[in-house]
Amino acid sequence: MSAQIGDEIMIISQExxxxxxxxxxxxxxxxxxxxxxxxxxxxxxxxxxxxxxPDVVIKHRRGSGSAAATSWLSRLWHPRERRHSRDSEQQQxxxxxxxxxxxxxxxxRLGLTQTSNSIAGGxxxxxxxxxxxxxxxPEVLDIRILPGQxxxxxxxHAPTIAYGLGVAEVQVxxxxxxxxxxxxxxxxxxxxxxxxxx
Numbered sequence: 001m002s003a004q005i006g007d008e009i010m011i012i013s014q015e016x017x018x019x020x021x022x023x024x025x026x027x028x029x030x031x032x033x034x035x036x037x038x039x040x041x042x043x044x045x046x047x048x049x050x051x052x053x054p055d056v057v058i059k060h061r062r063g064s065g066s067a068a069a070t071s072w073l074s075r076l077w078h079p080r081e082r083r084h085s086r087d088s089e090q091q092q093x094x095x096x097x098x099x100x101x102x103x104x105x106x107x108x109r110l111g112l113t114q115t116s117n118s119i120a121g122g123x124x125x126x127x128x129x130x131x132x133x134x135x136x137x138p139e140v141l142d143i144r145i146l147p148g149q150x151x152x153x154x155x156x157h158a159p160t161i162a163y164g165l166g167v168a169e170v171q172v173x174x175x176x177x178x179x180x181x182x183x184x185x186x187x188x189x190x191x192x193x194x195x196x197x198x
C-alpha cells in the first residue's frame with residue numbers, strides 16, 4: 001500500500017545509537033529519482049523533503065490501511081523503539097546515581113554529617129542519604145536526614161549546594177521529621193533559546 005497524506009513516517013536508522021525520528025507526511029511528490037515526501041517533524045515542527053529510502057517506514061493512519069500492514073509495521077517499529085527507550089532509561093539511571101553521589105559529597109563537605117565510634121576502634125561517618133529522585137524540571141531529591149538534624153540545617157547551606165551542583169537555586173522542603181526534599185531549580189535560559197539538554 002502506498003503512503004498517503006497524513007500518514008506517520010519514521011526514519012529508523014541502521015545505527016543503533018541514533019533515535020527513531022517521527023513525522024507526518026504533508027505532501028507526496030513523484031520526482032524523476034523516485035518518491036519524495038514533504039514531512040513535518042514531530043520533534044521540532046519543521047518541514048523538510050525526504051526521499052523514500054531503506055531507513056524510511058510509513059505507518060498508515062488507523063482505518064486507512066489493512067490490519068496486516070499495520071501489524072507488520074508495529075512489529076518492525078517496536079523493537080527499535082524499546083531499545084531506544086531502554087537506553088534512555090539506562091542513561092537516566094546513570095545520571096541519577098551520579099547526581100545522588102554528588103549531592104551526598106557536597107553535604108559531607110559542608111559538615112552535615114555525624115560521627116560515631118565502632119567497636120573495632122575506628123570512626124564511622126554517617127551522611128544523610130538520597131532515598132529517591134524525580135527528573136525535572138525541577139529535579140527533585142528526597143533525602144533522609146540524620147537524627148538531630150533539621151531542614152533549617154540544609155536551608156542554611158542551600159546556596160552552597162546550588163553552586164556545587166551548578167543550578168540557580170536549591171529549595172529545601174520538609175516532608176517528614178527525618179525526610180526533606182531538595183528541588184533543584186535550573187538557571188533561566190537565554191531569551192529565545194531552549195534549555196540545554198544533558
